[in-house]
Amino acid sequence: MPTPDRVAVAGIGETDYSRDSGRSELTLSLQAITAALDDAGIDPTEVDGLMTWAVDTSPEAAIAENLGVRDLKWFGQINQAGNVGAALVASASAAIRAGLAEVVVIYRGVNGRSGRRYGSGAVTSRRGQGPGAFTEPFGMLTPQHGLAMTAQRRMHETGTTSRQFGMVAVTERAHANRNPRATFYDRPLTIEDHQTSRFIVEPFRLYDCCLETDGGGALVLTSLERARSLRQPPVEVKAAAQFAYAADREYIDTAAKYLGPRLWAQAGMDPSDMDVAQIYDHFAPFVVFALEDYGFVDRGEGGPLVESGGIAWDGGLLPVNTSGGHLSEAYLQGMNQLLEGVRQARGTSTAQVPDVGASFVDTGIGTGAVIFGPDHR
Amino acid sequence: MTNDPTTSGDRSAPNNPSGSDDPGAPTIPSEMNILGDRLLPVPHPEHEPYWSALRAGELRIQRCTACDSLRHAPQPMCLKCRATDHEWALMSGRGEVYSYVVTHQPTNPAFRDKTPFATVLIQLEEGPRLVSNLIDVAPDHIEIGLPVEVVFHPVTDDITLPLFRRAVS
Numbered sequence A: 001m002p003t004p005d006r007v008a009v010a011g012i013g014e015t016d017y018s019r020d021s022g023r024s025e026l027t028l029s030l031q032a033i034t035a036a037l038d039d040a041g042i043d044p045t046e047v048d049g050l051m052t053w054a055v056d057t058s059p060e061a062a063i064a065e066n067l068g069v070r071d072l073k074w075f076g077q078i079n080q081a082g083n084v085g086a087a088l089v090a091s092a093s094a095a096i097r098a099g100l101a102e103v104v105v106i107y108r109g110v111n112g113r114s115g116r117r118y119g120s121g122a123v124t125s126r127r128g129q130g131p132g133a134f135t136e137p138f139g140m141l142t143p144q145h146g147l148a149m150t151a152q153r154r155m156h157e158t159g160t161t162s163r164q165f166g167m168v169a170v171t172e173r174a175h176a177n178r179n180p181r182a183t184f185y186d187r188p189l190t191i192e193d194h195q196t197s198r199f200i201v202e203p204f205r206l207y208d209c210c211l212e213t214d215g216g217g218a219l220v221l222t223s224l225e226r227a228r229s230l231r232q233p234p235v236e237v238k239a240a241a242q243f244a245y246a247a248d249r250e251y252i253d254t255a256a257k258y259l260g261p262r263l264w265a266q267a268g269m270d271p272s273d274m275d276v277a278q279i280y281d282h283f284a285p286f287v288v289f290a291l292e293d294y295g296f297v298d299r300g301e302g303g304p305l306v307e308s309g310g311i312a313w314d315g316g317l318l319p320v321n322t323s324g325g326h327l328s329e330a331y332l333q334g335m336n337q338l339l340e341g342v343r344q345a346r347g348t349s350t351a352q353v354p355d356v357g358a359s360f361v362d363t364g365i366g367t368g369a370v371i372f373g374p375d376h377r
Numbered sequence B: 001m002t003n004d005p006t007t008s009g010d011r012s013a014p015n016n017p018s019g020s021d022d023p024g025a026p027t028i029p030s031e032m033n034i035l036g037d038r039l040l041p042v043p044h045p046e047h048e049p050y051w052s053a054l055r056a057g058e059l060r061i062q063r064c065t066a067c068d069s070l071r072h073a074p075q076p077m078c079l080k081c082r083a084t085d086h087e088w089a090l091m092s093g094r095g096e097v098y099s100y101v102v103t104h105q106p107t108n109p110a111f112r113d114k115t116p117f118a119t120v121l122i123q124l125e126e127g128p129r130l131v132s133n134l135i136d137v138a139p140d141h142i143e144i145g146l147p148v149e150v151v152f153h154p155v156t157d158d159i160t161l162p163l164f165r166r167a168v169s
Ligand SMILES: [Zn+2]
Pocket: B064, B065, B066, B067, B068, B069, B078, B079, B080, B081, B082, B083
Protein backbone atom coordinates (compact mmCIF):
# COMPACT_ATOMS: atom_id res chain seq x y z
CA MET A 1 0.00 0.00 0.00
CA PRO A 2 1.48 3.40 -0.91
CA THR A 3 2.07 5.77 1.95
CA PRO A 4 -0.03 8.94 2.08
CA ASP A 5 1.66 12.16 1.05
CA ARG A 6 -0.91 14.53 2.56
CA VAL A 7 -2.02 14.75 6.18
CA ALA A 8 -5.09 16.36 7.68
CA VAL A 9 -6.67 17.15 11.01
CA ALA A 10 -9.81 15.06 11.13
CA GLY A 11 -11.03 16.01 14.58
CA ILE A 12 -10.52 18.43 17.44
CA GLY A 13 -11.66 18.27 21.02
CA GLU A 14 -11.28 20.08 24.29
CA THR A 15 -12.58 20.11 27.83
CA ASP A 16 -14.01 23.09 29.63
CA TYR A 17 -11.43 25.64 30.74
CA SER A 18 -11.43 26.42 34.44
CA ARG A 19 -9.38 27.48 37.44
CA ASP A 20 -9.98 24.21 39.22
CA SER A 21 -10.96 21.25 37.08
CA GLY A 22 -11.44 18.88 40.00
CA ARG A 23 -10.04 16.05 37.86
CA SER A 24 -6.64 14.62 37.14
CA GLU A 25 -4.55 15.67 34.15
CA LEU A 26 -5.01 12.14 32.80
CA THR A 27 -8.79 12.51 33.00
CA LEU A 28 -8.63 15.88 31.23
CA SER A 29 -6.48 14.34 28.50
CA LEU A 30 -8.85 11.41 28.01
CA GLN A 31 -11.93 13.63 27.89
CA ALA A 32 -10.30 15.88 25.27
CA ILE A 33 -9.22 12.87 23.21
CA THR A 34 -12.64 11.21 23.20
CA ALA A 35 -14.20 14.55 22.23
CA ALA A 36 -11.76 14.87 19.30
CA LEU A 37 -12.37 11.28 18.18
CA ASP A 38 -16.10 11.84 18.37
CA ASP A 39 -15.71 15.01 16.33
CA ALA A 40 -13.83 13.02 13.70
CA GLY A 41 -16.09 9.99 13.84
CA ILE A 42 -13.23 7.62 14.60
CA ASP A 43 -13.57 4.80 17.14
CA PRO A 44 -10.95 4.95 19.93
CA THR A 45 -9.83 1.43 19.11
CA GLU A 46 -8.63 2.69 15.73
CA VAL A 47 -6.08 5.05 17.26
CA ASP A 48 -2.58 3.74 16.59
CA GLY A 49 -0.52 6.81 17.43
CA LEU A 50 -0.31 9.05 20.51
CA MET A 51 1.91 12.06 21.08
CA THR A 52 2.11 14.60 23.88
CA TRP A 53 4.13 17.25 25.70
CA ALA A 54 7.05 15.81 27.69
CA VAL A 55 6.45 18.35 30.46
CA ASP A 56 3.05 16.79 31.11
CA THR A 57 2.01 13.92 33.34
CA SER A 58 -0.17 11.70 31.12
CA PRO A 59 2.02 9.18 29.33
CA GLU A 60 0.92 7.54 26.10
CA ALA A 61 0.65 4.08 27.66
CA ALA A 62 -1.81 5.31 30.27
CA ILE A 63 -3.91 6.89 27.53
CA ALA A 64 -3.80 3.73 25.43
CA GLU A 65 -4.86 1.63 28.39
CA ASN A 66 -7.89 3.82 29.07
CA LEU A 67 -8.91 4.22 25.46
CA GLY A 68 -8.64 0.54 24.69
CA VAL A 69 -6.07 1.09 21.96
CA ARG A 70 -5.20 -2.32 20.56
CA ASP A 71 -2.02 -1.66 18.63
CA LEU A 72 -0.11 1.49 19.49
CA LYS A 73 2.39 1.82 16.66
CA TRP A 74 3.70 5.35 17.10
CA PHE A 75 4.07 7.27 20.31
CA GLY A 76 6.34 9.86 21.79
CA GLN A 77 6.77 13.05 23.72
CA ILE A 78 8.69 16.11 22.67
CA ASN A 79 10.82 17.54 25.38
CA GLN A 80 11.35 21.23 25.52
CA ALA A 81 8.65 23.15 27.35
CA GLY A 82 5.10 24.19 26.59
CA ASN A 83 6.13 25.27 23.13
CA VAL A 84 6.16 21.92 21.32
CA GLY A 85 2.66 21.87 19.79
CA ALA A 86 3.80 22.43 16.21
CA ALA A 87 6.69 20.03 16.66
CA LEU A 88 4.18 17.35 17.61
CA VAL A 89 2.11 18.10 14.51
CA ALA A 90 5.27 17.88 12.38
CA SER A 91 6.30 14.59 13.96
CA ALA A 92 2.83 13.02 13.80
CA SER A 93 2.51 14.10 10.16
CA ALA A 94 5.87 12.55 9.34
CA ALA A 95 4.82 9.29 10.98
CA ILE A 96 1.60 9.17 8.98
CA ARG A 97 3.43 9.94 5.73
CA ALA A 98 5.96 7.23 6.50
CA GLY A 99 3.20 4.70 7.07
CA LEU A 100 4.19 4.17 10.70
CA ALA A 101 0.70 4.97 11.97
CA GLU A 102 -2.68 5.90 10.52
CA VAL A 103 -4.50 7.75 13.26
CA VAL A 104 -2.31 9.84 15.53
CA VAL A 105 -3.81 11.81 18.40
CA ILE A 106 -1.91 14.79 19.81
CA TYR A 107 -3.19 15.53 23.28
CA ARG A 108 -2.60 17.17 26.61
CA GLY A 109 -4.38 17.79 29.87
CA VAL A 110 -3.05 20.24 32.44
CA ASN A 111 -4.06 21.56 35.79
CA GLY A 112 -2.09 24.72 35.10
CA ARG A 113 -3.98 26.74 37.68
CA SER A 114 -4.99 24.34 40.44
CA GLY A 115 -1.93 22.11 40.10
CA ARG A 116 1.56 22.93 38.85
CA ARG A 117 1.56 26.64 38.04
CA TYR A 118 4.07 27.71 35.40
CA GLY A 119 4.14 31.26 36.65
CA SER A 120 5.47 30.09 40.00
CA GLY A 121 8.53 28.51 38.47
CA ALA A 122 7.30 25.18 39.86
CA VAL A 123 7.72 23.49 36.48
CA THR A 124 10.74 25.33 35.15
CA SER A 125 12.93 26.35 38.09
CA ARG A 126 16.28 24.60 38.23
CA ARG A 127 16.68 25.54 41.88
CA GLY A 128 20.05 27.11 41.28
CA GLN A 129 21.43 24.10 39.42
CA GLY A 130 22.92 23.82 35.95
CA PRO A 131 22.43 27.00 33.96
CA GLY A 132 20.15 28.21 36.75
CA ALA A 133 23.26 28.78 38.88
CA PHE A 134 24.04 31.79 36.70
CA THR A 135 20.57 33.33 36.62
CA GLU A 136 18.32 32.27 39.51
CA PRO A 137 20.34 33.76 42.39
CA PHE A 138 19.71 37.17 40.80
CA GLY A 139 15.96 36.70 40.70
CA MET A 140 15.68 35.41 37.14
CA LEU A 141 13.40 32.58 38.13
CA THR A 142 10.77 31.91 35.51
CA PRO A 143 10.57 31.96 31.72
CA GLN A 144 8.81 35.28 32.21
CA HIS A 145 12.04 36.90 33.40
CA GLY A 146 14.05 35.99 30.31
CA LEU A 147 11.21 37.06 28.05
CA ALA A 148 10.81 40.36 29.88
CA MET A 149 14.56 40.91 29.42
CA THR A 150 14.12 40.48 25.66
CA ALA A 151 11.05 42.72 25.63
CA GLN A 152 12.81 45.55 27.48
CA ARG A 153 15.78 45.52 25.10
CA ARG A 154 13.52 45.31 22.10
CA MET A 155 11.40 48.26 23.26
CA HIS A 156 14.67 50.19 23.57
CA GLU A 157 15.73 49.30 20.03
CA THR A 158 12.41 49.60 18.18
CA GLY A 159 10.45 52.17 20.16
CA THR A 160 7.56 49.78 20.72
CA THR A 161 5.44 50.96 23.65
CA SER A 162 3.61 49.37 26.53
CA ARG A 163 0.40 50.87 25.12
CA GLN A 164 0.95 48.96 21.88
CA PHE A 165 1.41 45.76 23.86
CA GLY A 166 -1.79 46.68 25.65
CA MET A 167 -3.66 46.79 22.36
CA VAL A 168 -2.72 43.14 21.82
CA ALA A 169 -4.43 42.29 25.09
CA VAL A 170 -7.43 44.50 24.35
CA THR A 171 -7.90 43.05 20.85
CA GLU A 172 -7.64 39.49 22.08
CA ARG A 173 -10.11 40.22 24.85
CA ALA A 174 -12.59 41.47 22.28
CA HIS A 175 -12.15 38.13 20.49
CA ALA A 176 -12.68 36.23 23.75
CA ASN A 177 -15.85 38.23 24.36
CA ARG A 178 -17.29 36.41 21.31
CA ASN A 179 -16.14 32.97 22.46
CA PRO A 180 -18.29 31.28 25.12
CA ARG A 181 -15.48 28.79 25.89
CA ALA A 182 -13.12 31.61 26.84
CA THR A 183 -12.19 32.26 30.45
CA PHE A 184 -12.82 35.99 29.96
CA TYR A 185 -15.91 35.59 27.75
CA ASP A 186 -17.98 38.01 29.80
CA ARG A 187 -15.25 40.42 30.92
CA PRO A 188 -14.31 43.33 28.65
CA LEU A 189 -10.89 44.98 28.81
CA THR A 190 -9.96 48.56 27.93
CA ILE A 191 -6.57 50.03 27.15
CA GLU A 192 -6.89 52.07 30.34
CA ASP A 193 -7.39 48.83 32.30
CA HIS A 194 -4.17 47.57 30.77
CA GLN A 195 -2.16 50.73 31.28
CA THR A 196 -3.16 51.03 34.93
CA SER A 197 -2.70 47.35 35.76
CA ARG A 198 0.17 46.50 38.06
CA PHE A 199 3.54 45.33 36.87
CA ILE A 200 4.31 41.65 37.38
CA VAL A 201 7.80 41.58 35.94
CA GLU A 202 8.41 44.96 34.34
CA PRO A 203 7.91 45.71 31.47
CA PHE A 204 5.09 43.10 31.67
CA ARG A 205 1.90 44.37 33.24
CA LEU A 206 -0.79 42.09 34.62
CA TYR A 207 -2.79 42.13 31.37
CA ASP A 208 0.30 41.37 29.29
CA CYS A 209 0.45 37.98 31.00
CA CYS A 210 -1.31 34.80 30.00
CA LEU A 211 -3.92 33.06 32.07
CA GLU A 212 -3.31 29.97 34.13
CA THR A 213 -5.77 27.28 33.14
CA ASP A 214 -6.97 23.80 33.94
CA GLY A 215 -8.08 22.01 30.80
CA GLY A 216 -7.30 19.62 27.99
CA GLY A 217 -7.22 19.55 24.23
CA ALA A 218 -6.63 17.06 21.43
CA LEU A 219 -6.24 16.85 17.66
CA VAL A 220 -6.74 13.75 15.52
CA LEU A 221 -4.42 13.51 12.53
CA THR A 222 -4.74 11.06 9.67
CA SER A 223 -4.17 10.95 5.92
CA LEU A 224 -6.07 13.56 3.93
CA GLU A 225 -7.57 10.74 1.93
CA ARG A 226 -8.98 9.01 4.99
CA ALA A 227 -10.09 12.31 6.50
CA ARG A 228 -12.25 12.92 3.44
CA SER A 229 -14.44 9.98 4.39
CA LEU A 230 -14.92 11.14 7.98
CA ARG A 231 -17.42 13.32 9.82
CA GLN A 232 -15.78 16.76 9.45
CA PRO A 233 -14.38 18.60 6.47
CA PRO A 234 -10.64 17.86 6.56
CA VAL A 235 -8.16 20.58 7.45
CA GLU A 236 -4.88 19.91 5.72
CA VAL A 237 -1.51 20.33 7.40
CA LYS A 238 0.12 22.47 4.70
CA ALA A 239 3.36 22.87 6.62
CA ALA A 240 4.69 22.12 10.10
CA ALA A 241 8.13 22.88 11.42
CA GLN A 242 10.06 23.18 14.63
CA PHE A 243 13.19 25.05 15.65
CA ALA A 244 15.61 25.19 18.56
CA TYR A 245 18.41 27.62 19.12
CA ALA A 246 21.85 26.34 18.18
CA ALA A 247 23.69 29.45 19.27
CA ASP A 248 23.97 31.81 22.20
CA ARG A 249 20.73 33.41 23.18
CA GLU A 250 20.95 37.05 22.20
CA TYR A 251 18.00 38.30 24.26
CA ILE A 252 16.76 40.29 21.30
CA ASP A 253 15.62 38.31 18.28
CA THR A 254 13.00 35.64 18.63
CA ALA A 255 13.24 32.19 17.06
CA ALA A 256 10.65 33.32 14.50
CA LYS A 257 13.43 35.11 12.67
CA TYR A 258 15.07 31.73 12.04
CA LEU A 259 12.06 29.44 11.63
CA GLY A 260 10.13 31.82 9.37
CA PRO A 261 12.10 31.45 6.13
CA ARG A 262 12.18 27.65 6.47
CA LEU A 263 8.44 27.46 7.15
CA TRP A 264 7.53 29.69 4.22
CA ALA A 265 9.78 27.64 1.93
CA GLN A 266 8.22 24.37 3.13
CA ALA A 267 4.74 25.72 2.49
CA GLY A 268 5.57 27.43 -0.78
CA MET A 269 3.87 30.48 0.68
CA ASP A 270 4.89 33.72 2.29
CA PRO A 271 3.50 35.77 5.16
CA SER A 272 1.17 37.76 2.91
CA ASP A 273 -0.61 34.48 2.02
CA MET A 274 -1.77 33.99 5.63
CA ASP A 275 -5.39 34.95 6.23
CA VAL A 276 -5.43 34.56 10.00
CA ALA A 277 -2.84 33.80 12.68
CA GLN A 278 -2.74 32.24 16.11
CA ILE A 279 0.42 33.29 17.92
CA TYR A 280 1.80 31.95 21.20
CA ASP A 281 0.92 34.82 23.50
CA HIS A 282 2.37 33.82 26.84
CA PHE A 283 3.07 37.55 27.02
CA ALA A 284 1.40 40.14 24.82
CA PRO A 285 4.66 41.80 23.68
CA PHE A 286 5.70 38.58 21.98
CA VAL A 287 2.78 38.76 19.59
CA VAL A 288 4.30 42.02 18.36
CA PHE A 289 7.78 40.52 18.12
CA ALA A 290 6.54 37.39 16.34
CA LEU A 291 4.65 39.48 13.78
CA GLU A 292 7.92 41.26 13.04
CA ASP A 293 10.28 38.29 13.12
CA TYR A 294 8.11 36.02 10.97
CA GLY A 295 8.06 38.85 8.44
CA PHE A 296 4.38 39.80 8.57
CA VAL A 297 5.61 43.36 9.11
CA ASP A 298 9.02 45.02 9.33
CA ARG A 299 10.89 45.32 12.61
CA GLY A 300 9.37 48.11 14.66
CA GLU A 301 6.10 48.01 12.70
CA GLY A 302 4.34 45.38 14.82
CA GLY A 303 3.28 47.87 17.48
CA PRO A 304 1.79 50.36 15.01
CA LEU A 305 -0.01 47.49 13.23
CA VAL A 306 -1.62 46.34 16.46
CA GLU A 307 -2.48 49.89 17.51
CA SER A 308 -4.27 50.58 14.23
CA GLY A 309 -6.57 47.56 14.56
CA GLY A 310 -4.44 45.38 12.30
CA ILE A 311 -4.92 42.17 14.32
CA ALA A 312 -8.66 42.50 14.94
CA TRP A 313 -10.86 39.70 13.59
CA ASP A 314 -13.18 42.13 11.82
CA GLY A 315 -11.17 43.88 9.18
CA GLY A 316 -7.62 43.62 10.48
CA LEU A 317 -4.81 43.07 8.01
CA LEU A 318 -3.97 39.86 9.87
CA PRO A 319 -6.46 38.82 12.56
CA VAL A 320 -4.56 37.27 15.48
CA ASN A 321 -5.66 34.95 18.29
CA THR A 322 -9.28 34.94 17.29
CA SER A 323 -10.41 32.72 20.19
CA GLY A 324 -8.87 35.06 22.75
CA GLY A 325 -5.54 33.28 22.90
CA HIS A 326 -3.53 32.55 25.99
CA LEU A 327 -4.34 35.98 27.36
CA SER A 328 -8.11 35.65 27.38
CA GLU A 329 -9.29 32.19 26.30
CA ALA A 330 -7.07 29.66 28.06
CA TYR A 331 -3.41 28.84 28.55
CA LEU A 332 -2.99 25.39 27.14
CA GLN A 333 0.40 26.39 25.72
CA GLY A 334 -0.19 26.21 22.02
CA MET A 335 -2.91 23.56 22.17
CA ASN A 336 -5.76 26.06 22.15
CA GLN A 337 -4.03 27.94 19.33
CA LEU A 338 -3.86 24.74 17.26
CA LEU A 339 -7.55 24.09 17.88
CA GLU A 340 -8.47 27.63 16.84
CA GLY A 341 -6.25 27.41 13.77
CA VAL A 342 -8.21 24.34 12.70
CA ARG A 343 -11.54 26.08 13.40
CA GLN A 344 -10.53 29.03 11.23
CA ALA A 345 -9.68 26.66 8.38
CA ARG A 346 -13.02 24.88 8.88
CA GLY A 347 -14.92 28.15 9.06
CA THR A 348 -16.30 27.51 12.55
CA SER A 349 -14.57 30.11 14.76
CA THR A 350 -16.65 32.43 16.92
CA ALA A 351 -14.61 35.24 15.32
CA GLN A 352 -14.48 33.72 11.86
CA VAL A 353 -12.37 35.41 9.23
CA PRO A 354 -13.98 35.13 5.78
CA ASP A 355 -12.57 32.81 3.10
CA VAL A 356 -9.60 31.42 5.02
CA GLY A 357 -7.19 29.69 2.65
CA ALA A 358 -4.20 29.60 5.00
CA SER A 359 -4.49 29.50 8.79
CA PHE A 360 -1.18 30.17 10.53
CA VAL A 361 -0.42 28.83 14.01
CA ASP A 362 2.71 29.65 15.98
CA THR A 363 3.18 27.47 19.05
CA GLY A 364 6.19 29.14 20.62
CA ILE A 365 7.38 32.41 19.06
CA GLY A 366 9.30 30.69 16.33
CA THR A 367 10.10 27.42 18.06
CA GLY A 368 7.31 25.80 16.07
CA ALA A 369 4.63 26.72 13.58
CA VAL A 370 1.92 25.09 11.47
CA ILE A 371 -0.01 26.23 8.44
CA PHE A 372 -3.46 24.70 8.16
CA GLY A 373 -5.68 25.03 5.14
CA PRO A 374 -9.06 23.81 3.97
CA ASP A 375 -9.13 20.82 1.63
CA HIS A 376 -9.32 22.23 -1.88
CA ARG A 377 -9.94 19.27 -4.12
CA MET B 1 40.67 43.46 40.86
CA THR B 2 41.19 43.39 44.60
CA ASN B 3 41.79 40.06 46.19
CA ASP B 4 41.67 40.48 49.90
CA PRO B 5 40.28 37.51 51.80
CA THR B 6 40.39 39.47 55.04
CA THR B 7 37.79 41.97 53.91
CA SER B 8 34.44 41.32 55.45
CA GLY B 9 31.32 42.12 53.51
CA ASP B 10 31.54 42.92 49.84
CA ARG B 11 34.85 43.05 48.12
CA SER B 12 34.60 45.92 45.73
CA ALA B 13 36.00 46.82 42.36
CA PRO B 14 39.10 49.04 42.37
CA ASN B 15 37.26 52.32 42.45
CA ASN B 16 35.20 53.31 45.42
CA PRO B 17 32.30 55.62 44.64
CA SER B 18 31.20 55.97 48.22
CA GLY B 19 34.40 57.62 49.37
CA SER B 20 33.93 55.91 52.71
CA ASP B 21 36.87 54.80 54.83
CA ASP B 22 36.22 51.16 54.05
CA PRO B 23 37.14 50.77 50.40
CA GLY B 24 35.32 47.44 50.38
CA ALA B 25 31.90 48.72 51.33
CA PRO B 26 29.57 49.52 48.43
CA THR B 27 27.00 52.21 48.98
CA ILE B 28 23.54 50.75 49.11
CA PRO B 29 20.57 53.10 49.18
CA SER B 30 18.34 52.35 52.12
CA GLU B 31 15.36 51.56 49.90
CA MET B 32 17.30 48.79 48.23
CA ASN B 33 17.30 45.40 49.76
CA ILE B 34 18.92 43.44 46.99
CA LEU B 35 21.59 41.98 49.23
CA GLY B 36 20.82 39.54 51.99
CA ASP B 37 19.49 36.01 51.80
CA ARG B 38 19.43 34.61 48.32
CA LEU B 39 18.50 31.62 46.33
CA LEU B 40 21.90 29.97 46.25
CA PRO B 41 23.55 28.60 43.14
CA VAL B 42 24.49 24.93 43.16
CA PRO B 43 27.84 24.99 41.34
CA HIS B 44 28.59 22.22 38.89
CA PRO B 45 32.02 20.67 39.52
CA GLU B 46 33.14 21.58 35.98
CA HIS B 47 32.46 25.24 36.73
CA GLU B 48 34.40 25.34 39.99
CA PRO B 49 37.09 27.70 38.56
CA TYR B 50 34.36 30.29 37.95
CA TRP B 51 33.20 30.12 41.54
CA SER B 52 36.66 29.97 43.11
CA ALA B 53 37.67 33.04 41.08
CA LEU B 54 34.68 34.90 42.47
CA ARG B 55 35.68 33.90 45.99
CA ALA B 56 39.10 35.39 45.22
CA GLY B 57 37.57 38.63 43.95
CA GLU B 58 37.97 37.92 40.24
CA LEU B 59 35.46 37.61 37.45
CA ARG B 60 36.68 34.90 35.12
CA ILE B 61 34.80 33.74 32.05
CA GLN B 62 35.29 30.54 30.11
CA ARG B 63 37.52 31.03 27.07
CA CYS B 64 38.23 28.48 24.34
CA THR B 65 41.98 27.86 24.18
CA ALA B 66 41.74 26.88 20.51
CA CYS B 67 40.04 29.98 19.10
CA ASP B 68 39.93 32.41 22.05
CA SER B 69 36.11 32.74 21.99
CA LEU B 70 34.54 33.64 25.30
CA ARG B 71 31.36 31.86 26.39
CA HIS B 72 28.94 32.30 29.27
CA ALA B 73 27.11 30.56 30.90
CA PRO B 74 29.77 27.82 30.78
CA GLN B 75 29.39 25.01 28.27
CA PRO B 76 31.47 21.90 27.60
CA MET B 77 32.14 22.75 23.95
CA CYS B 78 33.04 25.87 22.01
CA LEU B 79 30.28 26.45 19.48
CA LYS B 80 32.66 28.33 17.19
CA CYS B 81 35.31 25.62 16.78
CA ARG B 82 34.06 22.56 18.77
CA ALA B 83 37.10 22.44 21.00
CA THR B 84 36.52 21.34 24.57
CA ASP B 85 39.74 22.71 26.03
CA HIS B 86 39.24 25.98 27.80
CA GLU B 87 40.63 28.36 30.36
CA TRP B 88 39.07 30.90 32.68
CA ALA B 89 39.97 34.35 31.46
CA LEU B 90 40.12 37.33 33.78
CA MET B 91 37.57 40.02 32.89
CA SER B 92 37.96 43.74 33.50
CA GLY B 93 34.68 43.70 35.41
CA ARG B 94 33.47 46.67 33.37
CA GLY B 95 30.43 46.67 31.16
CA GLU B 96 27.08 48.26 30.60
CA VAL B 97 23.43 47.44 31.20
CA TYR B 98 22.17 45.63 28.09
CA SER B 99 18.67 45.08 29.45
CA TYR B 100 16.85 44.72 32.74
CA VAL B 101 13.60 43.60 34.30
CA VAL B 102 11.94 44.60 37.54
CA THR B 103 10.20 41.93 39.55
CA HIS B 104 7.16 43.31 41.32
CA GLN B 105 5.44 40.04 42.12
CA PRO B 106 7.89 37.55 43.58
CA THR B 107 7.53 33.87 42.81
CA ASN B 108 10.19 32.52 45.12
CA PRO B 109 10.40 32.88 48.89
CA ALA B 110 14.02 34.05 48.66
CA PHE B 111 12.85 37.24 46.93
CA ARG B 112 9.58 37.87 48.73
CA ASP B 113 10.83 40.71 50.89
CA LYS B 114 12.91 42.36 48.18
CA THR B 115 10.34 43.59 45.66
CA PRO B 116 10.47 45.58 43.58
CA PHE B 117 13.96 44.54 42.57
CA ALA B 118 15.77 44.65 39.26
CA THR B 119 17.60 41.87 37.52
CA VAL B 120 20.04 43.20 34.95
CA LEU B 121 21.72 41.71 31.92
CA ILE B 122 25.24 43.11 31.81
CA GLN B 123 27.16 43.27 28.58
CA LEU B 124 30.80 42.94 29.62
CA GLU B 125 33.24 45.06 27.64
CA GLU B 126 34.90 41.81 26.55
CA GLY B 127 31.58 40.66 25.00
CA PRO B 128 29.81 38.05 27.12
CA ARG B 129 26.54 38.85 28.85
CA LEU B 130 25.95 38.12 32.49
CA VAL B 131 22.78 38.12 34.59
CA SER B 132 23.20 40.07 37.83
CA ASN B 133 21.84 42.80 40.08
CA LEU B 134 22.88 46.41 40.56
CA ILE B 135 23.62 47.30 44.16
CA ASP B 136 23.45 51.10 43.97
CA VAL B 137 20.82 51.96 41.39
CA ALA B 138 17.15 51.83 42.30
CA PRO B 139 14.98 49.96 39.79
CA ASP B 140 13.30 53.10 38.46
CA HIS B 141 16.68 54.71 37.73
CA ILE B 142 18.17 51.88 35.69
CA GLU B 143 18.77 52.68 32.05
CA ILE B 144 19.99 50.56 29.18
CA GLY B 145 23.56 51.58 28.40
CA LEU B 146 24.43 52.54 31.99
CA PRO B 147 28.18 51.91 32.55
CA VAL B 148 28.76 49.50 35.43
CA GLU B 149 31.52 47.60 37.19
CA VAL B 150 31.59 44.39 39.14
CA VAL B 151 31.59 44.02 42.92
CA PHE B 152 31.97 40.73 44.72
CA HIS B 153 29.33 39.77 47.21
CA PRO B 154 30.02 36.77 49.43
CA VAL B 155 26.82 35.06 50.52
CA THR B 156 28.33 31.96 52.11
CA ASP B 157 31.84 30.60 52.65
CA ASP B 158 31.57 28.85 49.29
CA ILE B 159 29.53 31.24 47.22
CA THR B 160 30.44 34.73 46.13
CA LEU B 161 28.18 36.36 43.56
CA PRO B 162 29.23 38.94 40.97
CA LEU B 163 27.04 42.01 41.42
CA PHE B 164 27.43 45.37 39.70
CA ARG B 165 27.37 49.05 40.53
CA ARG B 166 27.43 52.29 38.61
CA ALA B 167 30.91 52.76 37.11
CA VAL B 168 32.90 55.66 38.41
CA SER B 169 35.62 55.85 35.80
ZN1 LIG C 1 36.77 27.69 20.04
